[in-house]
Amino acid sequence: MTPGDAAFVADAWVSLCAALAAWVVLLKSGSLTQSTGLASRLRFCLRLVLIFMAVRIGHWGGWGWLFSAVTNAAAALLPLSALLLAEGMLRRHASSGLKKLCAWGSIGLVIWGLLQIPGLEPFRIGAMLAFQLVSLSWIAIFAMRRDRARLADEENQSIDRMTLAFALILPFLATDYLRDGPIDLPVRMGGLAVLAVCWIAIGANRSGLSTFDMVRNFLVLVATCAILAWVISNFAVFDPRAAVQAFAVLVATVMLLAVWQAALALSMEDPKLIALRHIADASGDGEDAALAFVKRAAGAPDSVLVDEGDLNEVNIAAMRNLFEKQPAIAEGPEMDEQISWLLSRYGASHALALSTNPLRLALLDGPAIVRADHTNTGLRAIQRVASDLATRAKHD
Numbered sequence: 001m002t003p004g005d006a007a008f009v010a011d012a013w014v015s016l017c018a019a020l021a022a023w024v025v026l027l028k029s030g031s032l033t034q035s036t037g038l039a040s041r042l043r044f045c046l047r048l049v050l051i052f053m054a055v056r057i058g059h060w061g062g063w064g065w066l067f068s069a070v071t072n073a074a075a076a077l078l079p080l081s082a083l084l085l086a087e088g089m090l091r092r093h094a095s096s097g098l099k100k101l102c103a104w105g106s107i108g109l110v111i112w113g114l115l116q117i118p119g120l121e122p123f124r125i126g127a128m129l130a131f132q133l134v135s136l137s138w139i140a141i142f143a144m145r146r147d148r149a150r151l152a153d154e155e156n157q158s159i160d161r162m163t164l165a166f167a168l169i170l171p172f173l174a175t176d177y178l179r180d181g182p183i184d185l186p187v188r189m190g191g192l193a194v195l196a197v198c199w200i201a202i203g204a205n206r207s208g209l210s211t212f213d214m215v216r217n218f219l220v221l222v223a224t225c226a227i228l229a230w231v232i233s234n235f236a237v238f239d240p241r242a243a244v245q246a247f248a249v250l251v252a253t254v255m256l257l258a259v260w261q262a263a264l265a266l267s268m269e270d271p272k273l274i275a276l277r278h279i280a281d282a283s284g285d286g287e288d289a290a291l292a293f294v295k296r297a298a299g300a301p302d303s304v305l306v307d308e309g310d311l312n313e314v315n316i317a318a319m320r321n322l323f324e325k326q327p328a329i330a331e332g333p334e335m336d337e338q339i340s341w342l343l344s345r346y347g348a349s350h351a352l353a354l355s356t357n358p359l360r361l362a363l364l365d366g367p368a369i370v371r372a373d374h375t376n377t378g379l380r381a382i383q384r385v386a387s388d389l390a391t392r393a394k395h396d
Contacts (some may be wrong), residue, residue: 010187010245012057017252018191019053021198021259022046028202028263038088039301042201045081048074049194065116072113075128079135080106082166086139089159090146098138105131129177133170140166164215165197186244195255202262221258225250271299271368275378282385290354290390291362297382299368304346305354306361314338316359323353323361328383330376352383354390362386 025032026046029039052074058067080102087094109131112124143163148156172193178185196218229247232238238246278297283289291305308316319338322329329335329351331343343351348363350370369378 006242006245007187008060010249011060011191013249014187014189014191014252015053015057017256018194018198019050021195021256022050022053024259024263025198025202026050032201038085041081041085041088045085048077048081052078053191053194068116069114072116072124072128073110075132076106076109076113079132079139082136082139086143086162089155089162090143091151092146094139094142098135098142101131101138102135105135125177129174132173136166136170136173161200162197165200169193169197186241187248189248192248192251192255195252195259198259199255199262202259217258221254222251225254271378274299275369275382279381279385282389284389285392287354287360287390290386293389294352294362294364294382294386297369297385298364298379300350300364300366303362303364303367304348306342306346306363308359311342311359314342320356320359323351323359324356327353327356327387328376328380330370330379350379352379352386354387360390 023046026043029042029046032039032042052071055067055074056071058064059071061067083094083098083102093099109124109128112120112127117124140163143159143166146159151159169190172189175185176188176190199218226247228250229243232246233243275297278293282293282297284293287305287307291303295301295303311319315338319342322336322339329339331340331349335343339351342361343349343363346363348365350364350367352362352364354360354362367379369382370376
């Protein structure tokens with residue numbers, strides 16, 4: 001194997017690990033946020049990163065125009081997707097200057113990347129690097145200068161961690177453009193930055209894991225891989241360039257395993273304890289606060305609110321009577337025909353009454369709390385608190 005082949009294998013492996021990590025986080029995206037809008041932005045960003053990390057292996061390998069075109073287009077769209085995600089997390093719009101930079105920069109570089117004019121390729125690569133560094137830095141500043149008082153503590157914690165991830169991206173990102181440039185680096189390390197972002201993202205909402213713990217664990221991981229690379233290079237008599245490549249491959253592999261382990265830990269976290277924590281911290285009033293509470297406590301981020309105006313095709317009086325007797329209803333063989341129609345229409349498995357006069361319902365599909373509590377005791381407790389939040393404004 002020639003040095004060039006070894007470099008391609010190292011680059012390809014790091015990028016493949018990053019693509020797999022993005023896929024793991026994508027599978028768990030529904031558990032990372034209770035906001036449907038934010039979840040859709042997160043999925044878009046993760047799908048774009050997954051495509052970029054996977055397809056650029058073919059671009060580096062010279063497998064044809066399509067791989068290069070998709071790689072160039074995905075790279076140009078990354079800052080725009082990051083901006084959309086940042087606006088969703090901060091729940092506010094960025095400045096018009098930042099929006100114009102990300103929008104027009106993405107459009108221009110997508111078109112330029114599709115043309116693939118050989119004589120202009122060095123200029124396109126330089127423009128892409130400058131665009132990504134400037135736009136991502138501006139997005140990080142936009143996140144850091146937010147009004148922290150407008151957001152909940154958990155939201156601020158998640159944003160702080162994602163801002164840390166952006167800080168990690170920038171120096172690693174530059175290495176992807178220097179392989180054939182003035183500095184011939186042994187390996188492209190942008191994939192390592194993506195792995196770090198995925199690791200931080202999947203633990204962003206875990207309040208029991210502090211930012212200091214995440215940074216410490218990351219440094220321990222990198223130090224361990226550096227020692228292993230040094231040991232292996234001595235056994236195999238690697239030159240310094242090969243040792244750096246071995247280090248990058250080890251870090252990428254271990255970080256992919258860390259992302260997978262974090263995803264498993266997220267799945268195994270007891271939904272009943274999550275529900276109990278949100279019940280203890282329940283606050284706010286009105287139906288919007290009640291629905292947000294249901295999404296968090298029940299582990300059902302896609303829950304929807306339905307009121308009497310949406311139920312013209314059913315007998316409202318009969319429906320109200322049903323929910324007065326049983327405010328938390330799950331689908332089943334002996335379910336009332338009207339309830340069955342309601343759940344089927346909205347693709348839901350459970351219905352909770354937030355109020356009965358007027359009738360307002362939260363419809364849930366496969367809430368996590370049910371998987372851990374088949375008696376529906378936890379869901380009934382959530383319904384009581386949600387009902388109190390929904391009607392509290394009337395009593396205050």
